[in-house]
Amino acid sequence: MTTFFDRLADRIADIDSIVSVGLDPDTDRLPEAVRDADLPRWEFNRRIIDATHEHAAVFKPNAAFYEDSDGWQALEKTVEHAQEKGVPVLLDAKRADIGNTSRQYAKVLDSVDAITLNPFLGRDALAPFLDREEAGCFLLCRTSNPGGADVQELELADGNLVYERVADLASEWNTNDNVGLVVGATTPEELRAVRERVPDLPFLVPGVGAQGGDAEAAATHATAENGAGLVNSTRGIIFSGEDSESAFDEAAGDAAKDLKERLNQYR
């Protein structure tokens, strides 16, 4: 069996890109060109995928933007279309629950290739995901928001910070070579320190686009020894047409290509 991270490393090598294209079709921001479609979010995503897939190591839809009846239909079609284009799908769900509820959430891995998870509930809560050897599991470690420090940077009795311990736990839990970490680019020193701590865990680094994170640090540290790792941009790609005279999908394609090239300077 090929692990998700092996497949991801192959794709990154094939297209020379570590760009994760976030697919958050905020219904308040959809361009006029798709608003009259039957499923506007699906029409938007379809055109974004068609325009950006050559530069996309993965597509990363965030579950928050699909949580209604039409939304789940749009998400299903989006996942299928991305995969038909040969691009794996990482569902940004930040899920964690316990027992049979966690098993229920994990069924989504029948469709998507990888998922983001929240480590606060511990190993057994994540087991239904971690047990899927073919799937990728990115655990939140140090998030890119200012308040991320509230819990993640508490100092432990042994001198480590909580997010450092989470990185160590993620390593322990990586018995199937399917665990990665989410580490924000808004804290480049922390990004470097976590990379040194867990050289074999691929990172998903958000915060490079609208959040203003450090592209150099992100590109330098995202990738693990196995060649897998991702730097995500969402609004900086999919809504780049708002400030442009090009069609929204054309603008998104250009933005994805630009980010790929910017990151490749540092890889």
Add this chain to the structure above:
Amino acid sequence: MTTFFDRLADRIADIDSIVSVGLDPDTDRLPEAVRDADLPRWEFNRRIIDATHEHAAVFKPNAAFYEDSDGWQALEKTVEHAQEKGVPVLLDAKRADIGNTSRQYAKVLDSVDAITLNPFLGRDALAPFLDREEAGCFLLCRTSNPGGADVQELELADGNLVYERVADLASEWNTNDNVGLVVGATTPEELRAVRERVPDLPFLVPGVGAQGGDAEAAATHATAENGAGLVNSTRGIIFSGEDSESAFDEAAGDAAKDLKERLNQYR
């Protein structure tokens, strides 16, 4: 404006019950009587609500069991029906994300009365929920699963454990009187200790039914000084008909009443 916890305290006093009835319509376990319905999960929930609402301080659907197109329709109908019966709805979603994604998730509070949240991403991640003065926000503190200890019981440099600090943070973040905690009944000493630490925060205590938690500790400590607090059972109520000759909804009504009376011995 009446806060969620004021409304909850009133309902608890009215019906003399702190029972939260979990609505997790696992499609693998639905009784034959509903399997041919257009929306089996909605038909199941409708009959459970009709049979249990007199004993239900809240209904607590877990989002995991509704994450598909039909599921969201079933959830919408379930929320409306519960509220028509006068019962508030607590969506067990354990959500946390950042920035505009968190704002997107928080829109669900237009429909439901309260929600469970994961504190790992910090205050600003939860702000779109905490800013809703009329809503109830239950933050995970010490969960009822064994692995809950992996992160929640790490010892901090100041001698506190992570979950104790989370309880303190929840108190700090409670500027709108709308914050409660999720504290498992599988650890009764911890439940008592958290109650002493934050006497004014209502608890949602899971783990009393299928998970075998301590009903006495749960009933004794769930309720805050303001009279609000909940003890949840899900499978022990909604699937009690599996071991019974009664109709599934009748069995659920009996189980909810039994739990109410068992908990009331200790209140």
